Amino acid sequence: MKNSILSTFILFIFCSLHSHAKTKVDTIYAADLQPIGRTLINNQHNLALITSGAHFGFSFKGNECAIYVSIADAGGHNYLQYELDGIYQKRIRVDGNLKEPIIIKTNSIGSHRIWIYKATEATSGALLFSKVAGEGVKSLSAPKLPLIEFIGNSITCGAAADDSEIPCGTGDYQDHHNAYMAYGPRVARALNVNFILSSVSGIGVYRTWNRDSPSMPLVYENANFQEKDSLKWDFKTYQPKIISIALGTNDMSNGDGSARAPFDTVRFVNDYVKFVQLVKSKYPKAQIALLSSPMIKGNSREILQRCLSRIKATADTTYPKDRPVATFFFEPMEAHGCSGHPSVADHQILAEELKPFFAGLLKQ
Structure with missing residues (x-):
């Protein structure tokens, strides 16, 4: 009888300990x-x-x-x-x-x-x-690797790229976002570097896709990228090796059909140069890279590329002791995502285009 009670007690203790080990959180x-x-x-x-x-x-x-x-x-x-x-x-x-x-x-x-x-x-x-x-x-913790900051618009966000769960034209705007599969994170993973995305849908250098404001220079210093946000971002948090800036698609946009002034190349170049100066004031040692837009074609593509070349020339003259600003011009793309944006598959194509460019910059 005593042996039976003792055996039962030992089994109870064993089961209790085993159960506790299984549920330990x-x-x-x-x-x-x-x-x-x-x-x-x-x-x-x-x-x-x-x-x-x-x-x-x-x-x-x-x-x-x-x-x-x-x-x-x-x-x-x-x-x-x-x-x-x-x-x-x-x-x-x-x-x-x-x-x-x-x-x-x-x-x-x-x-x-x-x-x-x-x-x-x-x-x-x-x-x-x-x-x-x-x-x-x-x-x-994130591995101790070089960091690329990708500044841009909806393309850089990975917005309107993923219709695998909710078809384009249905649902809400965020239903088609896929930042992980955007070109920036893809490039970072391929080159074994860290990344951060500083991007806002619809935004440009001096205007948005259908309004005069806000612009990236107006919101970049705000933690939430909101024009009236009082909380400022602490730029000492990171020290990127490369700052990639891909803006201009929305400045050149025809908007949503409402009245819109023609694209102002002079203002675009001047405001872009000032933005480069702002970025360099935050990250004086970073390599600046200016990217064109895969969405812009024909004569508009040539205009944007000439503008970026002028911005590079001005910045290089202003900062003669710094590494020259790099430029990259995308090949034109027929996008397959929602509302004319690159799809998840399109972002892979963009990343493949960009990998040799950023690999070269990382070696400098």
């Missing part, structure tokens, strides 16, 4: 995550991923982890996307009324590494992360 809170991109810790102590492609990583053991994420707009939605053990997985919709964590499962038990990315741009609202939970979860 560790937690990383927002302040201990190590993001890259324009991010901040807000008043609620959440990590806000602001810009396209802003990301953070962590490792865990077992076959699942929990992501505690929300957005400020209770009636809205946004998207994150993730990479698991070096392989891209998918986008995940984050609804404003989300109450439970997002559970990410794996096909195998063991050690895993995840990188979480913001799929959408700053104007779509921030993704707010309070914590990450999982067995043995640990925060990952």
Whole structure:
């Protein structure tokens, strides 16, 4: 009888310990995550991923982890996307009324590494992360690699590129964003460098695609890329090796049919030169690279290329001791994404064009 009771007690203890080991969960809170991109810790102590492609990583053991994420707009939605053990997985919709964590499962038990990315741009609202939970979860820091900052418009954002879940012409603007698959992050992954995206849909050097403002020079210093944003970005956060600027598509746009003045080459060049000076004031050691637009064709393409050449010449004269400004002119493209934008597949073509160019700059 005593032996039976003792055996039952030992079995109970063993099962309890085994159950506890199976359910052991560790937690990383927002302040201990190590993001890259324009991010901040807000008043609620959440990590806000602001810009396209802003990301953070962590490792865990077992076959699942929990992501505690929300957005400020209770009636809205946004998207994150993730990479698991070096392989891209998918986008995940984050609804404003989300109450439970997002559970990410794996096909195998063991050690895993995840990188979480913001799929959408700053104007779509921030993704707010309070914590990450999982067995043995640990925060990952970005590898110590050169950094490229990609400044641009909707193309650089990866906007209107992905219709794999929601067809073009339906849904909301953010439903077709895919920052991970945009040309900048693709180039960065191919060349083994870090990246940040500083991009806003519709924006230009001196006007937007259908209005006179805001322009990139007006919003670049603001953390959220909003014209009236009082929160300024701390440019000491990163020291990019290369600053890639791809602007001009929207300055040259015919807009949405409303009255619009013809493209002003003089103002474009002057304002662009001032913007280059602003960027160089933030990052005096960075290599500046000016990119044209794959969306602009014919005579307009020639005009934009001549403007960029003049901007380069002026900047090189102004900063004779610095590395010369580099220029890259895309081949014209027939885009296959939504509303005339490059698709996910088109972005791969753009990235392949750009890889030798940036590889050369990284060697300097």
